[in-house]
Amino acid sequence: MTKRIFYYQLASIALAIVFITAIILVVGASPPSVITAMWSGAFGTVGQFARVVATLAPLLLCASGLLFTFTAGLYNLGIEGQIAFGAIVSTLAIRLTQDSLPPALVIVLAILMGGIGGTLWGLLAGVLNVYGHINEIFSGLGLNFVTDGLSLYLIFGPWQREGVASMSGTEPFPESLWLPTFGDTDASPIALLIAIAAVAITLIVLRGTYFGLRLRAVGQNLRASYVLGIPSIRQLLSAFAICGGFAGIAGALQVLAVFHRLIPNISSGLGYLALLVAMLVGLNAWFILPVAFFFSVLNIGSLQLPLDLDLESSLAGVIQGTLVLFVLLARGVSETLRKPSTNSPS
């Protein structure tokens, strides 16, 4: 990053802070008390911090996956659906095997199948985009709605609880199938490990492999990449598949570690949040961990706001959105000011 771009980013973050402060003041709260409340909400007790970790794991997974599609120059808006579909497929795997296989094996299978489910769903979005010429917005968002419907159908239909079908989801799985957690908390070390592994894999693949290099080339210039001999379409579809796979695993972990059953809207906006993380991170995989951590802290910390200050917890979303918006706009300003405007000959 050149010095100039650095200053623009700094300025944008400063402006973002100004805006957020203004919003807080508008509702009649004081920024210091907000910060205190959020800090205690995230770091106050071990249980709370564990919840931060529990949010971090799927966020890391999804953001890592999204980095593949971003590198390829794509916006994978269908990530929510890929998480949910992974959750559905892993639930299916559990239901099919929970009575016949040992718990450890069921868990492994569930995670695997979740990943495969997400991969397929991601591929579907990719195929629709590349071959079907369907607007990538529509295919991405559309598939999100389709998965919503599918999971609702399953929860209220064939997979409903005994007696009463309800919005609280399917019958919870026996405790033997629950992933172990840190003490009494909600945080699962296995989920965290998998997530960190995903970040590491992303870093290594994007920086150190031919695949990553080719992906970068395709994202920067599709035509020139093709002329240089890169099978562009294959690269694009691979990016969708990998992102879907990571998201599917995140979905499986939501089922196994967090909710212990399939619930409606299991992705709970994590996919979109991961998109925001990825937009801030850009192509620098090293920033995934700190940014995702920051966003998780915001999410959990803001849960304290309704309790302490009678404020809505969506302040987290306000902060996250404002930061990304200002960073994007600053990028635009620095790019526009850099290019001298001349008419071009043609």
Added chain:
Amino acid sequence: MDIAQITPILATAIATSTPLVFACLGETIAERAGVINLSAEGTILLGAMTSFAIAKTLEGSGTVPSLLAGFAGAAVVGAAIALIVALGTLTLKQSQVAIGFVLALLGASLSSFLGNSFVRIPGPTVPSFKIPGLQNLPLLGNLLFQSDLLVYLSYAAIALVWVYFYRTRAGLMLRAIGEQPNAAFARGTNVVKMRYIYTLIGGAMMGIAGAAFSLDFKAGWSHMHTAGYGWIALAIVIFGGWNPLRVALSCYLFGILQSLASVAQSSIPAIPSQVFNVAPFMLMILLLVLTSSEWVERVLKLLPSPLDRTASELIRSTPPAALGKVFEQD
């Protein structure tokens, strides 16, 4: 089930689709000029919250002034968000998808946070009002004219947008800008300025859509009050082929499908009602996949000459050629 039973259901369906109609017409205008405003979800939510907050605060001054202020406020909010979209994409040349998406999430969060004190409070609503003469029309009277002012305004909006697009010079230029901005530029238009204007108009209409929810069809305000409608609006614009009439009809179709959900629930208990809420959207994707395929193109080409143009207009799903693309106006 006879006509007498279906009609009120359909009438309700059409009426409750009104907010969507406003949002979709607004987005159609912006997209026809070449700009995607992906922030619809956030804009509608923020519009809904703002209008309710304003109307509630001014409740003491009378229903009509407070409602008007509410709608005006929603329009301003919608236009403001659209201004950011336009600035970020037309002047700063960032991706329309990125800017719009962030604003969608940000708008949603802001609406929740700022609207906290207005949750679950009753507020002013648009009164119902049957049009004297028209309400007695045989079939259409019961169906279309027994609602309220907002619904009638939406009918007017559909007609206005249609006339503007297809019968006025300015509307023709609007369509031209979205297809070939450099040719439009060659013909003397300030393309960037017009795109700003149309994006703002589209945003204002989305804000009004939000107000239509919180001040009429889903009166009040709550956390994530109109969730999902923004995304659906974007999809309907595509599904409706960027043609105001088809888009409006698609909105009504969507509303009808939603209404059928409650009816069908009793007839087909096996399928949960929540599925029906999502079903319209799934159906639309399916239809879109089918109609976008090469197959349909080939069949259309076989039709005789004047017929093929009408048929392709009916089914066409080709976006304006310059939609989403950056235009360099030197």
Added chain:
Amino acid sequence: MKVELKDISKRFGNVHANDRVSLTVEAGTIHGLLGENGAGKSTLVKVLSGFISRDSGAVLLDGKSVEIKTPADAIARKIGMLHQDPLDFPPLSVLDNFIVGKTGTGLIDRQRSLRQLQQLSTHFNFNLNHYETVANLTVGERQQLEILRLLSLGVSTLILDEPTTGISASQKTALFKAMKQLASEGKSIIFVSHKLEDVEELCDRVTVLRHGKVRGRAEIPCPDAVLIDLMFGRELAPPLKPQTRQSEPALQLEKIRVDTDRLTLRLGDLTAYKGEVIGLAGLEGSGQQQLLLMCAGLLRASTGQIRVNGVEMTHESYSKYLDRGIGYLPADRLKDGLVSGLSIQDHVALRTPSRSLFVDWKETLKQTVQAIATFNIRGKPNTLVERLSGGNQQRTQLALLPVPLNLLLMEHPTRGLDIESVLWVWQQLIARCQTGTTILFMSSDLDEIMRYSDRVIVFSGGQASHPIAVSDLTADRLGQMIGGRLSDTLEPSVIS
């Protein structure tokens, strides 16, 4: 209206597109603007029509100095331009296209516009279906529509930019008739072209541009030789190339026809030999690029077969072409050949075949350093390619070509390069030929074509001449053929 351009200058970076160009067009005359690609014709008329702002000089209409900053200004001053590529709205109907841009507010009176369109159509004997979608019209018809539209706006100065590319002979006749009629009605017409016969048929006077400067003016009728001399100059360089052609055929094309939406290239049969250099001459857009793309495997021929070194390549995938040592060097380096944002080292890594998943950056660095030395690239391994100068970008592209290189296809190999790079590049290429590489290259620099080709094929509007040995060619003859007199000098090869 009398139009005068006085000492117009315009620079783009280092390039002097227009260098104190002056032009005077009297009312009621047709003035030709002649010159090859890059001569500055387009720039000049774009200044007049408001698309480009000039650096210095003046524009006078009927003796009064005016400022034309946007196309809207030009239209207001009754100056209209017919662009080379139709600037219209394909999805809209003919009538709608006619109406877009007309001043007036409120509702469109379709009937009135229709009557106006029909009136103008009959006046010029153009035949247009008013409800047809413009996308379905031919280029010639789209031109006719645009001319009618400009006239309906009341233009008194009409600029035609290369109008006869891509229209049929009968449409050309209709166009010329219309122009002559307009001139007789007092309009001023500027006819931009590279085609001698068109200019000689239509214009009253002609101004010839070369390298941004006015080389001369003439009254029509004027002998060809005079115009060619003005257009191309007499820089005839003797062939510098040592004999490298071998006897084995390297590339064999049979009955080739390539259809694109811009033109159809009819090539017939062609055989190129190992070590041979074939120059493709002609104005851009005449089919050379299509031939090169097809031989590179980036464009499929509609009919015909292609064999490289005896191997049938017609239906193979692009990667197979690369495997067989067929390299392609595009003209727009940063758009089609190199990836901005990636460094030289990244490109070398991309082009190095490797079995492993992981990039051996140490090894790649070694290779990159070697390539930089071999190809004399002024840049470091981690330099981003967009920061390299044009010459160094070209050297980088050369470094990325398949090895061994059997067939090399180049678009404008030395465009935008400094003299040193030009000489160096050709030195490298000739060295390759001596080891058996066959080269096909297109260029608008006639000197380059004459100096480095063994044989030359001249392209004009999708037709190609037989390959002519360079020893049988003079600059004059080449200029004439490019100027469109293909049929005069040689039978073009056409598929029956």
